Amino acid sequence: MSRNVEGNVEGKAEDLAALIRDRAGAEPPAFGLILGSGLGHLAEAVSGVAIDYTELPGFPHAGVSGHNPKLVIGDLEGTRVAVFGGRAHYYESGRGDAMRLPLEVLKALGAHSLILTNAAGSMHPDLDPGDLMLLSDHINFSGLNPLIGEPTDARFVPMTEAHDPGLRSALKAAAAAEAIPLMEGVYAWYSGPSFETPAEIRAIRTLGADAVGMSTVPEVILARFLGLKVAAISTITNKAAGLSDEKISHEHTKAMAPLGAAKLERILRRFLGTA
8 A cells, every 4th residue: 555745545556456457457467667768659569458647546647758657558579568658756756655556556466577767877988878788786876765664674675686687687688689789787876856966976986886867776676675576777868977078958868768769679579579
């Protein structure tokens, strides 16, 4: 059961799962996919049923331009999936657990794994705009946590292998089959919505991060809390602040995201076709 900022009950995952089954059928999805910038059209490739977030009480508004807030349940490359066309970010509401209810619903529907995608800035010399990075690990640079306020001991989630080795191996194999380079690296979560300063980027690089973004880490934590396996891939849209002459902006991110999104779609389709 999730709660809004005022503490009122928004909805029960089981109730929403029942509503979704009524619309999309009882077969459980194997995977959930949360789509980042540039990948919204992938939801349209799913053969199934699309449900607006507004029809699912307690689901986030997902008001960031470039996202399409619909849940699509159906088949993609022969695998049953639940595709979230938009995510809520911490910077929209100040809620680190904004995606908790959608992920609780995914679990209630019977999924076993979650694949996350995002747009990110590169701090690695070999990662340029249009490249892809498979997350090997992450750094919660913001210090925030979506499990703050969880009253049970389940909140003490081990994160040693937060990014599942088996899923990562399968995604790397899919990339190799498509002849698409897929470097592994560490992603740092910065809360946003302002972009990072050059000094902050130097700090994160010193800590060992290869890319930086404003999402994904809360969802990884929540998914592990719920017992879902997780893997994530970043589409590199820019060099991080101070590392190039690019004018970093959200419009720039949206413009550059399609460069990597087409390659990422091929990897995801290959991955699902062999899952």
